[in-house]
Each structure stands twice: as C-alpha cells, then as structure tokens.
Amino acid sequence: MKSKNSVKTITVAHLYPKEMNIYGDLGNVIALKNRLELRGYVFNYEVIGLKTKRFKPADIYFMGGGQDNDMFKVCDDLLLNKADFIKQEVEANKVFLLICGAFQLFGKSFIDGVGKSIEGLGILPVETRAPGNSLEDRCLGNLLTEINPDIAAEIRKAYDNSLPSNTIVGFENHSGQTYFTDDTISPLAKVIIGKGNNAEQKIEGARYKNVFASYSHGSLLPKNPHLADLILYIAIKNKYGIDFEFPKLDDKIEWLAHQSIRDRLIK
Amino acid sequence: MTFNKYLTIFVAKVASSAVKLLSKGQGTALPGLIAEKMNSKILKDYAKQIPEVIVITGTNGKTTTQQVVTSILRGSGKRVLANSSGSNMRRGLLSLFINKGNARGKLDYDCAVFEIEEATMPKVLADLSPNHIIVTNLYRDQLDAYGEVERTKKMIESAILKVKKARVYVNYDDPQLRDLIGSIPNLVTRYAISPEYLLDFKYEGKSEPKKESVDFLAEKIKINEDLGSKFKVAGITYGFNSPGIYNVYNALAAISLCSNLGLSTKIIQEGLLLTKIAFGRGEIIKKYGHTYRLLLTKNPAGLNLVLDLLKNVSNPNIILLLNDKIADGKDVSWIWDAEFEKLLDVKPASIIIGGSRAADLLLRLKYVYQDSVQLSEHEYILGEALRVYFEPKQKLLNKYLKQDDAPKHYFVIHTYTAMLEFRKLILGKAIED
Numbered sequence: 161m162k163s164k165n166s167v168k169t170i171t172v173a174h175l176y177p178k179e180m181n182i183y184g185d186l187g188n189v190i191a192l193k194n195r196l197e198l199r200g201y202v203f204n205y206e207v208i209g210l211k212t213k214r215f216k217p218a219d220i221y222f223m224g225g226g227q228d229n230d231m232f233k234v235c236d237d238l239l240l241n242k243a244d245f246i247k248q249e250v251e252a253n254k255v256f257l258l259i260c261g262a263f264q265l266f267g268k269s270f271i272d273g274v275g276k277s278i279e280g281l282g283i284l285p286v287e288t289r290a291p292g293n294s295l296e297d298r299c300l301g302n303l304l305t306e307i308n309p310d311i312a313a314e315i316r317k318a319y320d321n322s323l324p325s326n327t328i329v330g331f332e333n334h335s336g337q338t339y340f341t342d343d344t345i346s347p348l349a350k351v352i353i354g355k356g357n358n359a360e361q362k363i364e365g366a367r368y369k370n371v372f373a374s375y376s377h378g379s380l381l382p383k384n385p386h387l388a389d390l391i392l393y394i395a396i397k398n399k400y401g402i403d404f405e406f407p408k409l410d411d412k413i414e415w416l417a418h419q420s421i422r423d424r425l426i427k
Numbered sequence: 428m429t430f431n432k433y434l435t436i437f438v439a440k441v442a443s444s445a446v447k448l449l450s451k452g453q454g455t456a457l458p459g460l461i462a463e464k465m466n467s468k469i470l471k472d473y474a475k476q477i478p479e480v481i482v483i484t485g486t487n488g489k490t491t492t493q494q495v496v497t498s499i500l501r502g503s504g505k506r507v508l509a510n511s512s513g514s515n516m517r518r519g520l521l522s523l524f525i526n527k528g529n530a531r532g533k534l535d536y537d538c539a540v541f542e543i544e545e546a547t548m549p550k551v552l553a554d555l556s557p558n559h560i561i562v563t564n565l566y567r568d569q570l571d572a573y574g575e576v577e578r579t580k581k582m583i584e585s586a587i588l589k590v591k592k593a594r595v596y597v598n599y600d601d602p603q604l605r606d607l608i609g610s611i612p613n614l615v616t617r618y619a620i621s622p623e624y625l626l627d628f629k630y631e632g633k634s635e636p637k638k639e640s641v642d643f644l645a646e647k648i649k650i651n652e653d654l655g656s657k658f659k660v661a662g663i664t665y666g667f668n669s670p671g672i673y674n675v676y677n678a679l680a681a682i683s684l685c686s687n688l689g690l691s692t693k694i695i696q697e698g699l700l701l702t703k704i705a706f707g708r709g710e711i712i713k714k715y716g717h718t719y720r721l722l723l724t725k726n727p728a729g730l731n732l733v734l735d736l737l738k739n740v741s742n743p744n745i746i747l748l749l750n751d752k753i754a755d756g757k758d759v760s761w762i763w764d765a766e767f768e769k770l771l772d773v774k775p776a777s778i779i780i781g782g783s784r785a786a787d788l789l790l791r792l793k794y795v796y797q798d799s800v801q802l803s804e805h806e807y808i809l810g811e812a813l814r815v816y817f818e819p820k821q822k823l824l825n826k827y828l829k830q831d832d833a834p835k836h837y838f839v840i841h842t843y844t845a846m847l848e849f850r851k852l853i854l855g856k857a858i859e860d
Contacts, residue, residue: 181764182567183758183760183761183764184760184761184762184763184764185760185763186763186764187760187763187764190763190794191794194794194797197797198797227575227576227577228575228577229577301757302757331757331758331759331760333758377758377760378758378759378760379760379763382763382790382791382794383787383790410799412799412801413786413789413790413793413799413807414790416786416789416790417786417787417789417790420785420786420819421784421786421787424783
C-alpha cells in the first residue's frame with residue numbers, strides 16, 4: 161500500500177469536448193487515462209467548455225477537431241475568454257495536444273473554403289487556408305508519417321531505447337492547408353503516405369515548445385503509444401521533476417494495430 | 428426528341444443485356460451511364476409516369492424503412508417499383524428504369540419507393556419529383572465520404588427546396604431534422620417515440636425543445652426475447668421483427684406515410700409483420716447448428732444502440748467485424764467515439780473479432796477491459812475472463828464457428844462489406860441484391 165504522499169496526479173484538461181470532437185478524437189483521452197492509470201497515477205479529467213469562465217491550470221491540454229461551424233463558435237470564445245491563460249500555459253512549457261481544427265485555431269489565421277477568414281490565437285506561427293469547399297479539395301485518407309528525428313530521440317528516452325517504430329499512423333480529413341510562417345516551429349513528422357499539413361510540403365503536424373499538433377485522427381494516441389508516452393513523460397517530468405516512476409507497459413496489441421495498417425499502406 | 432428517347436432506351440437495354448451476358452453482375456450502372464449521356468431528360472421522363480413516388484433518405488434506416496413501406500404497399504395490392512441499396516445513386520436508378528420499362532420507355536407501376544443516398548439527393552430529387560419524402564435521421568456517418576453532418580443536411584435541404592409540393596416526413600426526435608424542417612416550405616409530418624425511450628439515442632446537436640406537436644407517436648414499446656418489438660401508435664398495437672427500438676423508428680416512418688396514403692390499419696399491421704428483414708439489418712441465418720443475428724453498424728450511434736439492445740440477452744456470444752472499404756467508411760476512427768464500454772454491462776460470453784481492421788477493434792476492446800493476456804497468436808483473455816478470438820482474415824472465421832458443439836446464438840455486429848463477406852462465408856454464396 162502506497163502512502164498518500166506517493167500518489168501522483170496528472171490533470172488532463174479537455175478543451176471544448178462538445179464542439180471539438182470528431183472522428184474519434186476522444187480516443188486520445190482514453191489512451192492518456194489508461195496509460196496513466198496502468199502506471200499507478202491518478203488521472204484527473206477537467207473540461208474547459210464554451211461557458212467555462214474560471215479554470216485551474218492542468219498538466220496536459222487536449223483539443224480535437226470540429227466541424228467548421230463549431231470551430232467559429234469556439235474561436236470567438238477562445239479569443240475572448242481564454243487567450244491569455246492559454247498563452248501563459250504554452251510559455252510555461254505545459255503540454256498541449258492539438259488535433260486538426262485545434263491545430264488551425266492555435267495558428268495566426270484560418271481562411272475557410274468560401275473565403276471567410278478568422279483570426280486564430282496566434283500562438284503557433286502557422287497560417288491555414290482551404291483551397292475550396294468541395295470534397296476533392298479535402299486532404300482525406302490514411303496517413304503514415306516518419307517522426308522528426310529530434311522528437312524520435314526524445315521518445316527513445318521516454319518510451320524505449322529500442323523504439324519499435326519511428327512511424328505514426330492515423331487518418332486525416334481536413335480542408336484547411338497549413339503552412340509554417342517562420343522556423344521557430346518544427347514538423348512533427350515527414351509524410352510517407354497521405355498529405356499532412358498541406359498538399360505540397362510532405363510534412364505533418366508541428367512541435368512548438370511542448371505543443372504537439374497533428375492532422376491525425378484515428379485516434380492518434382492509442383495506435384501510437386510511443387507518442388502517447390512522450391506526452392505523458394514530459395507532463396509528469398514538468399510536474400514532479402526527476403523523482404517519478406514511468407514503468408514500461410505491455411503494448412503488444414497497440415503495435416499489432418499500428419503495424420497492421422502500416423504494413424498494408426506501404427505494401 | 429422521341430426518336431432520341433427510343434434510341435437511348437434501345438442502346439441502354441442492349442448494354443444492360445450485354446453486361447448480364449458477359450458477367451454475372453447486375454449491370455446496375457452502365458446502362459444508366461449510357462442513357463444519361465445520350466439523353467439528359469430521361470430520368471424525369473420515366474419518373475413522371477409513376478403516380479406516387481416515395482423517396483427515403485437519411486443516414487441510418489433507409490433500407491429497412493423502404494422494405495416496410497414496400498411490403499405494406501404491395502400488401503394493399505399496389506404495383507410497386509423499388510430500388511436496392513446498390514442502385515441508390517443516379518445512374519443506378521436510371522438503369523433500374525430502363526430494365527423495368529418496355530422498349531418505348533413505358534413503366535407500369537402504381538408507385539415507386541426509392542432509397543436515395545444523401546449526397547445523391549440534389550442530383551435526382553427534382554427529376555424524381557416525389558410526392559412523399561422520408562428523412563430518417565442525420566447521424567455522423569461515413570464522414571470520410573461526405574465531410575460533415577452540416578454538409579449532409581444542406582444537401583438534403585437544397586434538394587427538398589426544389590420539390591416544394593412533396594410532403595416531408597421527419598423523425599421529430601432528431602434535432603438536426605427539427606432544424607431542417609424550419610428551412611423548407613413543404614408540408615411536414617412529424618413522428619417520434621415516447622420520451623422515456625429517448626435516453627438510448629444520442630442525436631447530433633443540441634436538443635432544443637420541440638415546438639410543434641407530433642403527428643405519430645410510438646408508445647408502450649416492448650422488446651421481445653428475439654429482439655423484435657411491439658408498440659402502440661394512437662392506441663393501435665403493431666409488431667415488427669426487426670430488432671430494437673431503432674427499428675421502431677423505421678416502422679413508424681412507414682406507418683405515418685401509409686396512414687397518410689389512406690391505407691387501413693389492418694393492411695399496415697400485416698405489411699409490417701410480413702416485412703422481410705433486409706440483409707444484415709437484423710437478419711437471422713442458421714448454420715453449423717448455430718443461429719446468427721446480423722446487425723449492421725456503421726457509426727457510433729448505431730453501435731451504441733446495438734450494444735444497448737444486447738443488454739436484453741444474457742451473456743451473448745458476439746462476433747465483431749470491421750472492414751474499411753469505401754462502403755464501410757475508410758475511416759474507422761469512429762470506434763473510439765462508440766461506447767464499447769457498454770460491453771461491461773452486456774457481459775458477453777465470448778467475442779470473435781474479424782475484418783480488415785480487426786486489430787483496431789482488439790485495441791479498442793483492450794481499452795474497455797484495461798487488461799489483456801495473450802494465450803496464442805489468435806486468442807486473448809481480456810479483463811478477468813472474457814475470451815476473445817482474433818482472426819483478421821474473415822474467411823478463416825468458420826474454424827471458430829464449427830468447433831463449437833453446443834448450439835449458440837451469435838450476434839454479429841458488422842460493417843457493410845464485412846457483412847457481405849460473412850454471409851458468403853456462412854452461406855457459401857454472395858447476396859443477390
């Protein structure tokens with residue numbers, strides 16, 4: 161029986177779960193919860209929604225993708241009620257995981273398929289524009305990427321020295337095409353199969369401080385346990401310094417799911 | 428114009444025969460493609476010959492609703508033309524007309540009942556000029572195919588705006604459809620189920636209060652042992668063999684429509700009971716001494732309802748089949764939005780997993796039971812005692828089904844093409860749709 165002092169808690173704040181949850185993004189939260197609990201951590205789940213005015217700092221912030229209409233609503237609320245708080249948290253090196261629409265809203269601006277432009281939070285130096293509103297203009301399909309070597313090196317510390325895979329598998333479905341506007345931000349991965357951030361550059365997602373952004377739904381974390389663990393590892397280290405345990409988990413089924421789709425895509 | 432029309436029909440009919448001769452396929456699209464190229468007005472010419480045209484659309488329940496309406500109408504003595512889900516797009520419809528009409532393009536039917544894919548609505552509705560349109564519901568479904576629920580709603584709305592004389596029937600419990608009828612001028616018939624059953628249904632969007640009264644309300648719903656249902660509408664009892672409360676909606680849509688058409692209660696009751704269950708939509712198959720109930724699911728809402736339904740069965744044996752072809756939806760991420768955690772209440776005796784994305788299902792289940800022990804390459808124990816057989820190659824599944832001695836009742840939860848494969852595996856033949 162552990163003493164009460166040794167119980168460590170990680171708080172995951174889910175931003176706009178009602179509006180920004182599409183294509184299975186919830187799976188990311190399920191993965192974080194399980195991987196924390198299996199290691200003996202207490203998973204504390206907080207919701208930050210449209211009406212939330214007061215919120216306590218969390219250790220990990222998660223925000224998913226949404227339909228265009230919902231995104232506009234969320235954007236207004238972000239700029240009006242949450243921008244300062246979120247900027248502080250990013251500067252404080254808190255961990256963020258942003259999927260699809262969230263990635264776009266954290267950038268400088270987003271122009272949708274009919275030319276409607278909205279201002280983003282301006283935290284990430286990226287701009288997003290949708291070339292059109294038809295289905296042909298969407299980046300849609302299975303996504304296979306190779307992790308940025310710098311991030312892969314970090315993963316080796318957090319996950320396992322003998323990294324079973326340096327790939328990320330997922331499914332993308334977005335009309336917006338995202339471009340970096342300076343080099344303070346780096347891609348999460350290089351595209352092997354699929355589109356990624358845009359149809360031209362063959363890069364996917366972003367890393368800026370401890371903000372991880374990706375276009376991978378699918379969900380991202382369950383089938384990519386190495387990335388899930390990097391996110392948890394940074395968050396726990398941020399909070400508890402060097403004094404923490406991070407036991408290895410049995411990820412056989414995770415890798416089975418990862419590899420079965422990866423093998424099919426590169427065949 | 429007339430000559431062109433006859434020529435078009437002739438060429439398309441030849442193409443249709445050729446396709447049938449050359450392959451065993453149904454030749455559903457090619458004649459339509461040819462006819463459309465030769466004469467763009469031909470769909471309209473055919474459709475206007477049918478006095479009563481009924482169109483059914485929506486994300487879930489199209490096929491079942493169509494089967495009920497068709498069964499009731501045929502029971503009333505009407506000559507009914509109905510399409511299959513394989514021909515629910517423009518060219519398929521046109522091919523159907525060409526095959527069913529004579530060489531002069533004449534059709535001889537009292538009514539037509541068409542299920543139409545949501546995205547096809549804007550492309551065919553004005554030409555079909557239906558008298559009645561049923562919209563079953565708008566769930567998140569096949570988002571990789573159509574983008575978003577909002578987009579789907581807009582497609583249906585823009586189509587209906589071109590046929591203002593049609594009466595529109597909507598599931599009034601669905602907030603998306605309450606919103607839809609606010610922006611169309613058509614006459615509307617609203618149907619709904621008694622509020623106490625609504626907890627199981629997670630509709631998209633905010634549930635703002637219902638402003639108008641409901642025309643047809645299903646009450647006192649009972650699910651039988653075999654998962655079929657009994658319910659009352661305006662004091663009259665109806666029975667339906669398709670499983671679960673979600674099929675009560677499909678029956679209710681048909682009851683609303685057929686009542687408005689002036690058919691007698693007796694004919695509606697009988698037609699409902701005699702409805703042949705659509706392939707995979709609760710269909711029952713017997714093989715190897717076992718009984719299989721096939722339950723098609725393609726989105727979180729559908730899966731949640733099936734799992735709720737299985738709470739009525741003690742320790743069911745479940746087969747989960749997930750494919751990711753176009754007809755299934757290439758994106759399988761919806762399994763993370765579906766509440767597989769309901770399995771903890773269902774308490775299945777065993778689960779067999781198959782299909783091209785079987786590994787994704789296994790992982791999803793691992794997260795439900797939070798613990799896994801691998802016994803062999805294909806056998807796992809999840810949680811404390813649930814035995815799970817993992818076999819992605821569906822054609823090898825029968826080794827698990829044959830080896831059982833005791834007769835079992837299996838509940839097969841599957842996506843569309845996984846169902847086709849499973850039927851072929853069990854029955855040794857493909858569907859003749």
